[in-house]
Amino acid sequence: MTAPETVPAAGTDWPPLVSLRQVTRTVRIVDLEELHVLRGIDLDIHPTDSLSIVGRSGSGKSTLLNLLGLLDLPTEGTLSFRGMDVRALGGDARARLRGGAIGFIFQQFNLLPGRTALENVMTPLLYAEGRQFWKREKLASAMLDRVGLGDRMREFPSNLSGGEQQRVAIARALVRTPELILADEPTGALDIETGAIVMELLDEVAAETGAALVTITHDANVAVRARTHYRLDAGVLRPEAAAA
Template sequence: MTTPILTLQGIYKRYQIGTAVETEVLHGIDLSLQAQEFVALTGPSGSGKSTLLNIIGLLEPPTSGTLQIAGQTTQGLDEAALTRLRGVTIGFVFQFHHLLPAFSALENVMLPAIIEQGRASSALEKQALALLERVGLGNAAHKKPSELSGGMQQRVAIARALLLQPKLILADEPTGNLDTKTADEVFALLQEFNQTHGSACLIVTHDPRLAARCDRQLTLVDGRLQKDFAQASRV
């Protein structure tokens, strides 16, 4: 059996440990994602979805439990090693775009390559342009974020997340700022990338229509996975 792209075992997260207001946000999360799986994470606000996504994305550590990404156990890794693993393995699409305002759309898409390799080659620039074309922004490649609508900025962020062909894509409401037609196109792009490159995708969404099109749907309630079921098929 192939090694999962992502494995969580007994993940707990507590804040304000040892104080009168100590709070446990995640209560023993077990989860495994295989290559090419396309999984929705749903649940009410305050259920712990963002915390779980931050832990999976190596942005904050769990209080206890183990986390493996692409066969690499993260426990005991220093910040430099975590940054390296995050950079080469994970593609992020946040609810907010986090584009650099002084850079063009094209330069923002190429940022992961610039950070990882110290420069962007002509081949990567061509790949970045192709991704912008794919999300409908080929004509906006040299525009700054301030010249783009919120939905357009989100599409730039999605193209950026896909540039280095990550093994794991984490997306927090990636279509939340988009109209239905553009949301469907972006969703289709993520699914296409997921199948073509064998990545695993975990997408936080409040849209039941999109969640129903995923391979699996996880439901997180009060820091616990209440449901983890396979869909009948993709639509």
Template sequence: MALSGVRREVPLPDGSRLPILTGVDLEVDAGEHVAVVGRSGSGKSTLLNILGLLDSPTGGAYLLDGEPTDRLRARRRSRLRGEVFGFVFQQFNLLPRRTAVENVAAPLLYASGRAYLTRTRAAREMLDRVGLGARADQVPERLSGGEQQRVAIARALVRRPRVVLADEPTGALDVETGARVMALLTEVTAETGAALVTITHDLSVAALADRRFTLEGGHLAPLDGDAHLLAATASRSGVDGPAVADPGWGPA
């Protein structure tokens, strides 16, 4: 994936345009973990949506496997979203009337052959990996926020995508559970050689990435330093530390 001079603007009622991204350059290689840190409203989710073909830039170029994405027809964009990307959304986006295992298996409904026939088993195995094997038959309203987040992560990983796009993957988790979730994301993407792009406000999560960037004022800039330096930077920059919401891996 390669972004070059990517801009994103949205029209306002008075006819003016609000700039969200103002010339973003970014390359992500297979097997690489990249983190983007920024405050709320900085455009992090917009950037992730563009990478995942959920949104289109106003200007600049986005190449996926060397192919300009602005030339993709709607059907091919949709197919690439399903084949290439696994999404971990900040709002979870779980199907409310489906069980955890049905939610995780949902992306495999569009698979073929063995992947389709073994979708339920694959979904249960992935739920086991995120510590929710015993909760597989519960609907989302019976799960805590942290458990719903782990279901969303299992859903993103079940198809072994080439790129995982994670929007605040530890936002609903306590520190220990968040660390285990990040370890799982790193482990599974390493197994398959997938790229991992993490959007986060948590500098300790960003410190786990191979490369780190800050997004502010629509500009993307490298963020250097180890975990200790990043933690110190958090208190100075106003970027939040880890959130605490879920008590652990077990049932709520």
């Protein structure tokens, strides 16, 4: 698998894939008081970027992930994807954009227990069009080969180790060749050694496809793998120097 020819090299001056400007997210709690979850977020994510966002529980990481994944909308500020104002898109348009351009990887693997590894990876392609739909089994098989599970694709999740299940989840997230990969605590359910192997695989495949990779984590060992680092604290996002 090779990166598309149109993907710029890291560090080139291309427009951002995702851009947030003064984004806030506010929710109303039971007594009608407002809870400010995100405060004035500014962030650009370019093709091929690799960045980590760390923060404690309750810092707003999940809320920010939902915004980046087009699962939610800002209360104030602008959020654009490929230069389009996401708030101007209808729900169906956001869902199509999300399904084709964004891949999600979670701490809990969220595999369908009654489906084989191959069937799990094929699931996103059921909503694809054209070649991706008609060649869904071939594409899913090739992606499972790529993550080292070519000989396990007929197994059910219950017969796979934690690391193997996370590889299936990675294959499922990448099978449509997304432009943006959002990894939410991707090693949280794995031991240290297996987690390192999974992150190495994720970094490698993201680089090959030219995707931007955003890893949201509380684990410093995971965060340090990224090229750019941020910390989210009480809803405020700040750049952070890499650990020595």
